[in-house]
Amino acid sequence: MLNPLHLRTFIVVLRTGSFAEAARSLGYTGSAVSQQISSLERSVKMSLFERDAHGIRPTPSAGFLAERAQNVLATLASFEEEVRAMSEGNFGQVRLGSFPTASQQLLPLSLSTFARTHREVGIDLDEGEPDTLIPLLLDRDLDLAIVYHYDLVPQTWPKALKAEPLLHEDLVLLLPPGHRFADSEIVLADLGKETWVATGERTSGARSLRRACAAAGFEPNVHCRSDDYDVIRRFVSSGLGVALVPALGHVPGTIATATIADLPVRRHVVALHAPSTVNPAVEGSVAALKAASVEAAGRLPGVRIA
Structure with a gap:
């Protein structure tokens, strides 16, 4: 040699x-x-x-x-x-996992910010729900994952991962055109006789909805389900029911809404990564996500910095 x-x-x-x-x-x-x-x-x-x-x-x-x-x-x-x-985190690749609404609302700004300061670092994006992304993170197939959890649905992250809080989201009540509660402030019990549009039965959003409604004294009557918030908005706009969606999944001004004064549920968005990450560029990625979260909180109603 x-x-x-x-x-x-x-x-x-x-x-x-x-x-x-x-x-x-x-x-x-x-x-x-x-x-x-x-x-x-x-x-x-x-x-x-x-x-x-x-x-x-x-x-x-x-x-x-x-x-x-x-x-x-x-x-x-x-x-x-x-x-x-x-x-130094200025060269290489970051393998990032994200769920769809975070990809739409946070990643365009965060990735462009990151690219300006880390020109030689590429980003590989994998989309999925938390139960899909976390195993990939633990297996080191991802360097960083953006995930969420809902109030009323207990969630503990694996001890091998570090959680970086990003956002808190209010849930927005979507209403069909001409609904009597449009632009009103109501309590959750007022919706006991409504037909609902919700996410998949086993999702944390659907479980959180069931538990909140149970505390208000009723079981939500769900007629349609989809994990795509664009589809949920279209279902509601077509008169198929009311729906609760997180603020990142809402498009203000496109559909009637109401405020639920006693709703005990928010969605919380965090970034997860290994605490002693082998990829130094992750630190810069998290900083860019936090900057994008500040921007989103100033731009989107119902979104707050964690």
């Missing part, structure tokens, strides 16, 4: 024309330079310099080796620079 240090010394000897001059240039002793060149000659099994009382002369082999060594050392220098940039 060739020693890059010996190759660098060899190049300086060729440039200066003597072991003594190379030693002065490198800050070594003449003996150290001579020993390094001898070690290099043993490694390549060729004589690189002819030595006599008047000095040294490079052999033809030295010229061949010098040409190749310059390329090798340039490649090594580039590699060392990339490793240094990676260790």
